[in-house]
Every structure is written in C-alpha cells, then in structure tokens.
Amino acid sequence: MKRTLNLTLLIFLVLMVGCASAPVQKEPVIPARLSVEHAVPEEQRAFYIYDPWESMNRRIYNFNAVFDEYVFLPVVRAYEFVLPNFAQTGVTNFFNNLGEINNLLNSLLQFKMTKAFNTIGRIALNTTAGVGGLIDMATHAGVKRENEDFGQTLGFYGVGPGPYLIVPVAGPYNLRDAAGWGVDLVAYNLMMNQLYRELAIKNKTKDTVNWGLLALFAIDKRHKYSFRYFMTGSPFEYEFVRKVYQVYREFLIES
Numbered sequence: 001m002k003r004t005l006n007l008t009l010l011i012f013l014v015l016m017v018g019c020a021s022a023p024v025q026k027e028p029v030i031p032a033r034l035s036v037e038h039a040v041p042e043e044q045r046a047f048y049i050y051d052p053w054e055s056m057n058r059r060i061y062n063f064n065a066v067f068d069e070y071v072f073l074p075v076v077r078a079y080e081f082v083l084p085n086f087a088q089t090g091v092t093n094f095f096n097n098l099g100e101i102n103n104l105l106n107s108l109l110q111f112k113m114t115k116a117f118n119t120i121g122r123i124a125l126n127t128t129a130g131v132g133g134l135i136d137m138a139t140h141a142g143v144k145r146e147n148e149d150f151g152q153t154l155g156f157y158g159v160g161p162g163p164y165l166i167v168p169v170a171g172p173y174n175l176r177d178a179a180g181w182g183v184d185l186v187a188y189n190l191m192m193n194q195l196y197r198e199l200a201i202k203n204k205t206k207d208t209v210n211w212g213l214l215a216l217f218a219i220d221k222r223h224k225y226s227f228r229y230f231m232t233g234s235p236f237e238y239e240f241v242r243k244v245y246q247v248y249r250e251f252l253i254e255s
Helices: 002-020 054-082 085-098 100-109 113-128 150-156 175-198 203-224 237-254
Strands: 164-167 171-174
Touching: 054 164, 054 203, 054 237, 085 100, 085 113, 085 203, 100 113, 100 150, 100 175, 150 175, 150 237, 164 175, 164 237, 171 175, 171 237, 175 203
Parallel strands: none
Antiparallel strands: 164 171
C-alpha cells in the first residue's frame, strides 16, 4: 500500500512540474530562494523532508546549478558531439557492467536471491559475449538489470534516511545514502584493484586509469539525465527535487 501511495505521489509531482514548466531562459538564471516551510501552512506541507542543513544545502544547490551550466554541461555536449551514439551506449554499458558487482553484493545482503541470480547471469553474459560489458547482451536476452546499493541495504534493515544532504556536483542524497555510497565506493575500489593485479597494471598506470574512468563515469552519468536546474518555473524547485529524491529512494528500497 505504501509503495502504491509513493508511486502515486511521484507521478503527481512529475505532472505538476510538467504543467509549471517554463521556456528556456536566455537571461542569467536567478535561483528560487523561497522556502515552502515559510510560504505554506504546516498542515499543507506535503513536500516537507527533514532538512536541518537547508541553508547550506541551498547554497550547494545553487553552486551545483552554476557548475552544471558553465562546466559540466559544456563537457557533456562536447562528449556527445565527438562520440557517435553507439559509442556512447557502449560507455554506458561498460560502467553498468562494472556496477553489477555492487548490485550482486547488495542483493545478497538483502537476501534477494532472484535479483542475485539475475545479476550473476548478467555479469557472465555481458563480460564474455558482451566484450567486457560494452554490449548489453543480457538485456537483449531478457535478463533485466537490477538496481541495488548499500544505501538501499541499510534501508532494508530499517536504517532511516537521516538529514537531507546536497553533495557538491553529485546532487541530492541523504545521510544514509551518502554513507552507503561510501561503502559501495570501497567495494568498487577493491574490485578494481584486484582487476589491476590480474592484468599486471602498475600503480602509476593504475592512478591514470582510475582518474580517467572517474571522469568518463561522471560525464556518462550526466549525459543520461535530462534534468536542468531552474527550468521548472517553480519557486519551490528545491523542495520538489528533495521530495522526488525521497520517494524514489523509498520505492527502490521496497522493490
């Protein structure tokens, strides 16, 4: 029942923002500074999320908007211009395949055995027939990709989201999910270090590869999302993003 209500709320929020969308502004964007907690009576605060660091979060949100507009998106546009579509798809597939290890570990930690077996099948098929993950053979074969991380694992065991948090460049999180992301990063580094040992890659080369993969991963991830800051036309965009993030994470935990 709770999952159904969350999905209904998410659909409502998306439709509401769609109706409020404004044309792309050519003038410099002025961030909305209104807070729904001050503008809306308490009994009507459907958007409210525990956000004790709101002042800091709003400043980081505004910084992210400027960084996105003048640094991140120009790099992404250059990436899209240089690489043909099939190569962009290959990059996405490659990083998805690397992420399957975290999907597998967290599926096992949550005793979601069907998801774990699906992920094992995807790793085996995409790493071999898919040329190291560049081609998503598993999806073509009907084996869907799972989406599990340690933040979801913590939520599965009853850990609450904690305070809302905007991370520089990365965007919305909460304290639980930020901690979970740290654990996933450690697991990823352990996996990559083992891979480097198997391939006899030396430390100096390893550092270069790591930074290159990190940059390419960030570009690929931003390339996949159509979200643009301050394009909703709503003075409550900050609250909207905050609520959608919470509903989305709750849905993932319950699924």
